[in-house]
Amino acid sequence: MTGRGAVRVRPIQVGGEPEDGGLVVDPDDTGARVEWLDREHAILAEEPSAGARPVSVRTRLMIGPARRRPDDGVMVREVVVDGWRVEVEVEAEGRAVLRDRVRRGLPARGSSGTIEIRADLPGRVSSLLVGPGDHVVAGQPLVVIEAMKMLNELRAPRDGQVERAAVQVNQAVELGDLLVVLQ
Amino acid sequence: MTPDGRPFRRVLIANRGEIAVRIIRACRELGIETVAVFSDADRHAGHVRAADRAIRIGPAAAAESYLAIDAILGAALESGADAVHPGYGFLAERPAFAAAVESAGLVFVGPDSRTIAAVGDKLAARRLARSVGVPVVPGTLEPASVKDVEQLAAVVAAADQTGYPLLVKATAGGGGRGMRRVAGRDDLQAALAAAAAEAQAAFGDGAVYLEREIRPARHIEVQLFGDAAGRVVAIGERDCSIQRRHQKLIEEAPAPGLSERNRAELHELATRVAVAAGLRNAATAEFLFDRDGAFWFLEVNARLQVEHGVTELVSGVDIVHEQLWLAAGAPLSAAALAAAERANRPAGHAIEVRISLEDPARSFRPLAGRVGRFALAAGPGIRVDTAIEAGERIPPDYDPLIAKLLVHAPDRAGAIERLARALDETEIGGVQTTLPFHRFVAGNAAFRAGHLSTDFVADHWNGPASRAEAVRRALLAAGLAAFEPEPADGHPRGPDEGAPAQQGGTSTPGTMELQSAWRSDGRATATDRWPR
Numbered sequence A: 001m002t003g004r005g006a007v008r009v010r011p012i013q014v015g016g017e018p019e020d021g022g023l024v025v026d027p028d029d030t031g032a033r034v035e036w037l038d039r040e041h042a043i044l045a046e047e048p049s050a051g052a053r054p055v056s057v058r059t060r061l062m063i064g065p066a067r068r069r070p071d072d073g074v075m076v077r078e079v080v081v082d083g084w085r086v087e088v089e090v091e092a093e094g095r096a097v098l099r100d101r102v103r104r105g106l107p108a109r110g111s112s113g114t115i116e117i118r119a120d121l122p123g124r125v126s127s128l129l130v131g132p133g134d135h136v137v138a139g140q141p142l143v144v145i146e147a148m149k150m151l152n153e154l155r156a157p158r159d160g161q162v163e164r165a166a167v168q169v170n171q172a173v174e175l176g177d178l179l180v181v182l183q
Numbered sequence B: 001m002t003p004d005g006r007p008f009r010r011v012l013i014a015n016r017g018e019i020a021v022r023i024i025r026a027c028r029e030l031g032i033e034t035v036a037v038f039s040d041a042d043r044h045a046g047h048v049r050a051a052d053r054a055i056r057i058g059p060a061a062a063a064e065s066y067l068a069i070d071a072i073l074g075a076a077l078e079s080g081a082d083a084v085h086p087g088y089g090f091l092a093e094r095p096a097f098a099a100a101v102e103s104a105g106l107v108f109v110g111p112d113s114r115t116i117a118a119v120g121d122k123l124a125a126r127r128l129a130r131s132v133g134v135p136v137v138p139g140t141l142e143p144a145s146v147k148d149v150e151q152l153a154a155v156v157a158a159a160d161q162t163g164y165p166l167l168v169k170a171t172a173g174g175g176g177r178g179m180r181r182v183a184g185r186d187d188l189q190a191a192l193a194a195a196a197a198e199a200q201a202a203f204g205d206g207a208v209y210l211e212r213e214i215r216p217a218r219h220i221e222v223q224l225f226g227d228a229a230g231r232v233v234a235i236g237e238r239d240c241s242i243q244r245r246h247q248k249l250i251e252e253a254p255a256p257g258l259s260e261r262n263r264a265e266l267h268e269l270a271t272r273v274a275v276a277a278g279l280r281n282a283a284t285a286e287f288l289f290d291r292d293g294a295f296w297f298l299e300v301n302a303r304l305q306v307e308h309g310v311t312e313l314v315s316g317v318d319i320v321h322e323q324l325w326l327a328a329g330a331p332l333s334a335a336a337l338a339a340a341e342r343a344n345r346p347a348g349h350a351i352e353v354r355i356s357l358e359d360p361a362r363s364f365r366p367l368a369g370r371v372g373r374f375a376l377a378a379g380p381g382i383r384v385d386t387a388i389e390a391g392e393r394i395p396p397d398y399d400p401l402i403a404k405l406l407v408h409a410p411d412r413a414g415a416i417e418r419l420a421r422a423l424d425e426t427e428i429g430g431v432q433t434t435l436p437f438h439r440f441v442a443g444n445a446a447f448r449a450g451h452l453s454t455d456f457v458a459d460h461w462n463g464p465a466s467r468a469e470a471v472r473r474a475l476l477a478a479g480l481a482a483f484e485p486e487p488a489d490g491h492p493r494g495p496d497e498g499a500p501a502q503q504g505g506t507s508t509p510g511t512m513e514l515q516s517a518w519r520s521d522g523r524a525t526a527t528d529r530w531p532r
Helices: A093-105 B017-029 B046-050 B069-079 B095-103 B113-120 B122-131 B149-162 B185-203 B260-276 B308-315 B319-327 B334-342 B412-425 B435-442 B456-460 B463-481 B499-503 B515-529
Strands: A007-011 A023-025 A032-036 A041-046 A057-063 A075-081 A084-092 A115-118 A123-128 A141-147 A150-155 A160-165 A178-182 B010-013 B033-039 B053-058 B083-085 B166-170 B180-182 B208-212 B217-226 B232-244 B247-253 B281-290 B295-301 B349-356 B382-386 B401-409
Touching: A007 A093, A007 B463, A023 B463, A032 B463, A041 B463, A057 B463, A075 B463, A084 A093, A084 B463, A141 A178, B010 B017, B010 B069, B017 B033, B017 B046, B017 B319, B017 B382, B017 B401, B033 B046, B033 B069, B053 B069, B069 B083, B069 B095, B083 B319, B095 B113, B113 B122, B113 B295, B122 B260, B122 B295, B149 B185, B149 B208, B166 B185, B180 B185, B185 B208, B217 B260, B217 B295, B217 B308, B217 B319, B232 B260, B232 B308, B232 B334, B232 B456, B247 B308, B247 B435, B260 B281, B260 B295, B281 B319, B308 B319, B308 B349, B308 B382, B308 B401, B349 B412, B349 B435, B401 B412, B412 B435, B435 B463
Parallel strands: B010 B033, B010 B083, B033 B053
Antiparallel strands: A007 A023, A007 A084, A032 A041, A041 A057, A057 A075, A075 A084, A115 A178, A123 A141, A141 A150, A160 A178, B166 B180, B166 B208, B217 B232, B217 B281, B232 B247, B247 B349, B281 B295, B349 B401, B382 B401
16 A cells, blocks of 8 residues: 555455445544554554543554455455454555445346345255245245254345255355355 | 283274374374374364374265264274274264274273263263262253153153253253253243254254253363272362353363362262263263352263363373273273372362354354464463364364363463463464453453353353454554555564664553553563663
């Protein structure tokens, strides 16, 4: 990142999508700074702020190498704080605004009106409870994923019709894999 | 025993992960050759690398590999092993497996199949304990099928007698599956039906029984050994109260706050049950310890426990060595007998935390993935049992435990400080682990004061809030880091390079130093002392 100006930082969720909002960081206006200890570790030093933080706070973090995401060139990196692992994308604020506008202008991912049900944990498909053409109601279980001997149901977020199932019973699935498409 | 004085010549380890490596280490120390078994998901796993030889036993699914008795027995016979160690989980407590090993003419490193059968049935174990006068948690002693109208009526009557709140438990259950809490009579029927259905689905057996809920309670268990001559000893107890979903997260030995009399009573109760069960080899008897100081028998685990290491650190007995010698027909070792003598007056304290791939912000939901950075603690009083390395993929097919971090110190306060230090040194990237929870516990006042209870997680841990604060700091740091080029080489900057170290020395009054900043703080302090 060259030149000063604000960046927008967002945590990346399960399935690779950034969470909404995130944090806009202006280095001249945060009351905080980063001090590198070595290439992978830094201290986040936060100055006292009215109300929330009466004293300054120093946090040691692990910050992984910055990578460019191949599909859109956005910088992503891993940060580990107190054992919590957070994957983040960092983008110049102006560019983030543009990209948001583009994203909002397009139909929802997966073309108009469809909902993609994705695996929110890795495991094996233990049962597929619906097939193409089935009408489902909100809350109806669609797929059961077995992970660590526990059965986890994935349910329909709203009423709809099953367009297709993207997996088969017994198939291993990773976090974020497409399972079922609803119309 | 072999002619040259080893317990066995060659042992097959019917397990995977850290426990398989733990057993392989013990075998190597005793001069025993080791044979590992592996599924397709584990072809390059740590236990395969550690063993003298490794044999494929099937595809990733545990049912077709680590639970496949025929495949494992075939590997044992083919490799010329003279004994089989089952570890924990998988087949460790299946009487059929122990019996199959025995009838193939090999030695099963564990209690014999009759003992496993006798205590593996939780209700049989309850009846056994009661028959020798050991207090069992009040409730029913016979399995009941909810589908049978007469049995259902009997259970309902027994529930009223037991009193509420109570727990409906699956006869074949474990790990909290097939278990329901019943607050009052109105909820009983629904809970019975739900528990039976879950038990049927999980274990193929819908039978249930009742136990009064003892709460608040601590979960305390006793490490036992028995030899072929029928001698049984207890070498100490462990407190395993800090659990989620009825699975342990943190264990320590000895159990804090017990008096010498408490310990004597507990160890005697446990020994009595083990004698009645005809224990040979190692087992653990689990009890609940209530607020009034009474112990209530829960169950016997006829196997090596995940948390056996804390007892090893405090007692000085290598439990896996002892298991191997006992299985070979040796009498209880001098070390075990000496440890039993001292068990009521333990010296030293050990704590273990289980580092698992789980999301502590989402009810400790199990995860899988590829481990990135994997830096473990070291130094005085630290033991780490793990089978993985940086860059290794953790398959979703098995238990998400990746490492056990154990600390040992002269007393509990020292052990907790050492744990906090060790957790600061531990860094795992690429995957989310239980480390945030462990870090929280190490700094928690209730834990430090020894206020342990099986409700600890629910009472004290707010995962989502902890994560939200970590995410806020991660975002802020990543944003600021974009403007602050990182140092070009991998070494920490020296004090003469200026800015960071001097900025780090801002220990003005009113400054709070978070624990996670200790390293920079220490360095800044050192810099201040350095002659300039």
